[in-house]
Amino acid sequence: MQISNKPVSGPITDAAQKSRFGGRYLLDQVGRTPPPSDYFAKLAALRVLLIRQNYRAGLALDVCCGAGGFLLPVAPFTDRLLGIDFSPGLISMAQRLVEDVGAASVACVQGDAKRLPLRAESATLAYSFSALYYVPDVGQAVRECARVLVPGGIALLEFGVRSSLNTVVSRAYQDSPIPCHLPLRRIYRTVRQAGFTIEQDRAFQLLPLWGDRPRWLKPLLHRGFRRLAAAEVAGRMLDERVSSLPPLRPLAFRHLLVCRKDPHR
Numbered sequence: 001m002q003i004s005n006k007p008v009s010g011p012i013t014d015a016a017q018k019s020r021f022g023g024r025y026l027l028d029q030v031g032r033t034p035p036p037s038d039y040f041a042k043l044a045a046l047r048v049l050l051i052r053q054n055y056r057a058g059l060a061l062d063v064c065c066g067a068g069g070f071l072l073p074v075a076p077f078t079d080r081l082l083g084i085d086f087s088p089g090l091i092s093m094a095q096r097l098v099e100d101v102g103a104a105s106v107a108c109v110q111g112d113a114k115r116l117p118l119r120a121e122s123a124t125l126a127y128s129f130s131a132l133y134y135v136p137d138v139g140q141a142v143r144e145c146a147r148v149l150v151p152g153g154i155a156l157l158e159f160g161v162r163s164s165l166n167t168v169v170s171r172a173y174q175d176s177p178i179p180c181h182l183p184l185r186r187i188y189r190t191v192r193q194a195g196f197t198i199e200q201d202r203a204f205q206l207l208p209l210w211g212d213r214p215r216w217l218k219p220l221l222h223r224g225f226r227r228l229a230a231a232e233v234a235g236r237m238l239d240e241r242v243s244s245l246p247p248l249r250p251l252a253f254r255h256l257l258v259c260r261k262d263p264h265r
């Protein structure tokens, strides 16, 4: 397989992205449960905590829910939860997961984040993890989140920053979904233009913490960094502490924004 660190030339289409969420990506989802001490397991626990802290009542949405990893942990403290994903393979995995445990308050539907199958102002909270950085023209997906939320509703939206080492690693995996990472300032602008106020920006992954390509980056891809990144410093992971330092923040890959829809919009 040919490996290059260059960005994909030409426009990235939704159809191309959708096809890349089949195949190997789908297989990778099966049986993936890291131990609780793992960096990504800790990140997952933090996301669930943030949902819990921000949810009050009503319908919650998991936008781009994938195989449903954030449906079952959220179901116990939400009245109603809807998972939406455009991949037929992944949404059926999510549906099976929900049916297997008989989670009656959770539903899954195939749909596009850029055309959410919901009425305006029908949800109180929406979250989207590890997904918006694969969406070309992500502004449309963010505007959709704003449309379906009630005034004052909360969106927990995770974006990927282009000027990060993670972008270099992602580009080395050409059979994976194409990265649609953006400069941090553009992310902020996109979210604000959709009618949100950013209440928190939680920054992560100054180092990629996954992958083994490209070869020249190998010293920084050592697994030991992932263990170190997960270490706790005054209640937060060391990775978040370092990624949040002002000069480093625009170089950290993952930004989890806690956003509130303008109550008067």
Ligand SMILES: C[S@@+](CC[C@H](N)C(=O)[O-])C[C@H]1O[C@@H](n2cnc3c(N)ncnc32)[C@H](O)[C@@H]1O
Pocket: 014, 017, 021, 063, 064, 065, 066, 067, 068, 069, 070, 084, 085, 086, 087, 090, 111, 112, 113, 114, 128, 129, 130, 131, 134, 135
């Ligand atoms: C890396 S997975 C993350 C899944 C899940 N949020 C999680 O954190 O486990 C990204 C997901 O985004 C979905 N996705 C990407 N673009 C989408 C779009 N425009 N509409 C709906 N789903 C989309 C993919 O099908 C895939 O399931």
